[in-house]
Amino acid sequence: MWQYQRSRVMLAAFLLLSFVTVYHLLPRTPESSDLFSSKDSSSISTVKRPKDPKLHLLLPTTSGDVNLCKTILSAKALGYPEPVILGWGGKFDTWYLIAGGSHVAKISRVLEYLESLGPEQDDELVLMMDAFDIWFQLPPETLIERYYSINERANERIQKHMGKAAEIEGIKQTIIFGAGKRCAPNQPQTVACYAVPNSPVSDDIYGGNTDTIMGRNRWTSHRQRYINSGYIIGPVKDMRVMFKKAWEKVQSWPHVDEYDNGSGESGFMHHGSDQAAFAKMLGEQEIQREVLRRRHASTWTTKLTQEPSILKIEGTEVGDILNPPFTHEPMEYVEGEIYEFGIGMDYSSDLGHQTMNSGWDATWLRYDDPEDVFLNKTRKGRNDFDCKYRGDFKIPADMRLYDERDFLPEGRRWEQVNLYTHICMGTIPVMAHYNGDKKERERQWPQFWVQQYGKWIVENTEQYGGGRIGASVWKKDEQAQFMGWDTLCPVEYSKELYRGDNLALVS
Incomplete structure (x- = not known):
């Protein structure tokens, strides 16, 4: 009897251990409970970070534009x-490349x-961003806090x-x-996509339409x-x-990808796309991560993870990413080759929102x-295909790490100005990225408090936060040269930059 009970206990322990092992080896699935975003108004990252980390703000561009001035x-x-x-x-004028080759x-x-x-300087942070399409609406303190918070949550998911x-x-x-x-611009049958x-x-962010066409x-x-x-x-x-x-x-x-779908669209690295x-x-x-995950797992549990998962590309099930069932670009894992770069996504638009x-x-x-009134604004111009507001009507904790009255006009609080909200x-x-309809940069500029207040900032820049307004032009093996506001943003830009509209500050 004692041996029978002991066998049952050992079997139960074995099954429990097996369940835990398999649970950690299951294919990727959405973890909505792990989602961290700035809407979690009480959440602040606990991860260690350098004290007062320096931030480098890089703007690649060959020339000026009124939209560069908005960014600056x-x-x-x-x-x-x-x-x-x-x-x-x-000078970039290669006719078959995007923007003549400037993206590459x-x-x-x-x-x-x-x-x-x-x-x-290895631990200093670098933010590289499009020069003509992005506006900041929250300060660097929030950007840096969210950078660490996003990575903290991502590393929990990775583990x-x-x-x-x-x-x-x-x-x-x-x-x-x-x-x-x-x-995009990569094709769905390539490693870059599937x-x-x-x-x-x-x-269920878009209800029953989520992840469908x-x-x-x-x-x-x-x-x-x-x-x-x-x-x-x-x-x-x-x-x-x-x-x-x-x-x-x-x-x-290569001139054209070996696994191009026949359209030739992959030619010249998708016509010079850095994103590709x-x-x-x-x-x-x-x-590579999947190869390594299986390598460090036991053989019998690894087999259980090779069943088709719910991962899809353009509505097609991927199944095992090491060998999808459809015609695809294969990848041979090469021992010693570097494939790990610590890359992740800003899934919840905590840092920025792409309008595309x-x-x-x-x-x-x-x-x-x-x-x-707030909810009516979230519904304006939208239809049943669009999502519903999922926030809590509150300013999140990471926007309370400083006193916003130090830089908002008229000593206002965040609640008293328009805020671009996902x-x-x-x-x-932190940023609005107008990479979709470019005309929105003109349509929405009056909604932003910086537009209404911009002329004052330019005229009083020495008193307002100190220093100067403009940018440093950096070239390899040359001394960086400062380019001031009047040079970057000539008077003919003023009509667009300082419209006099007050939509952002109406009480």
Whole structure:
């Protein structure tokens, strides 16, 4: 009898251990309970970080534009470091490449800058962003806090999914890209697309339409999970390694991908897309992670993880990412080759919101409005395909790390100005990224308090936060040159920059 009971106990223990082991080895699934975003008003990251980390703000551009001035003006108003312009005056006129080849040059110019920084600067943060499409609406304190918070939550998910492989192989997230809804410009049968993990965002964010083609177009109801290179943030050391690898890919990219679908659209690295290179690097990273996860797992449990998962690309089930059932670009894991770059996504738009395929997901809101007025604003111009507001009507804790009255006009609080809000996530992004309909940059500029207050900032910049307003133009092997506001933003831009509209501050 005693032996029978002992056998039952041992069997139960074995089954429990097996369950725990298999649980940690199961394929990727959405973890909505793990989702952290700025809407969690009481959440502040507990991860250790350098004291007062320095931030480098990089703006790759060859020339000026009124929209560059909007970016610089918003950075100055919120207290960001002086922007560094890369590639100024460069000539790019290759007819078959995007913007003549300037997008590819973003990789080489940023790499040159990173390689100019010494090892003592390895832990400093670098934010590289599109120069013409992005506005800051929250200060660097919130950006940095969210950078660490996003990585903290991501590393918890990595540890949970990969088990002991994460620690043994030193796998963690340190670099964050903007997230988009479509894998582009890469084709869906390539490593850059089918190997991308599911989003941890709630799988009902667009109701029953989530991750289907049902929506304003075939991508608008998808959760964000694909690379958008409009902004990238990470430490100098890791960014240097990643950009070096990206530049190597640019130089070795075939004329047309071997696994092009026959359209020829992949020619010349998708006609000179920096995003194409980063997307492929992410896909390769994810395949390597799966190889390593299985390597450090026992044989019998690994077999259980090879069943088709719910991971899909363009509605097609991927199944085992190491061998999808459809015609696909394979990837051979090469021992000793570097595929891990610590790349992750800004899934919840805590750092920024891309308007491509997502223009209806965000709007400008006042947080001192009565709830019914607030909700009516979230519904304006939207239809049944669009998401419902998921926030808590509150300013999150990471926007209370400082006294906003120090820089908001007339000593106002956050509740008293328009804030660009992601309706579906309930988050207030640090940046608005107008990479969709470019005309929205003109339509929405009056909604932003910086527009109404901008002329005063320019005219009083020495008193307002001190220093100067403009940007440093950096070129390899040359002394950086400061370019002032009047040079970057000539008087003919004033009509657009200072419209006199007061929509952002109406009480």
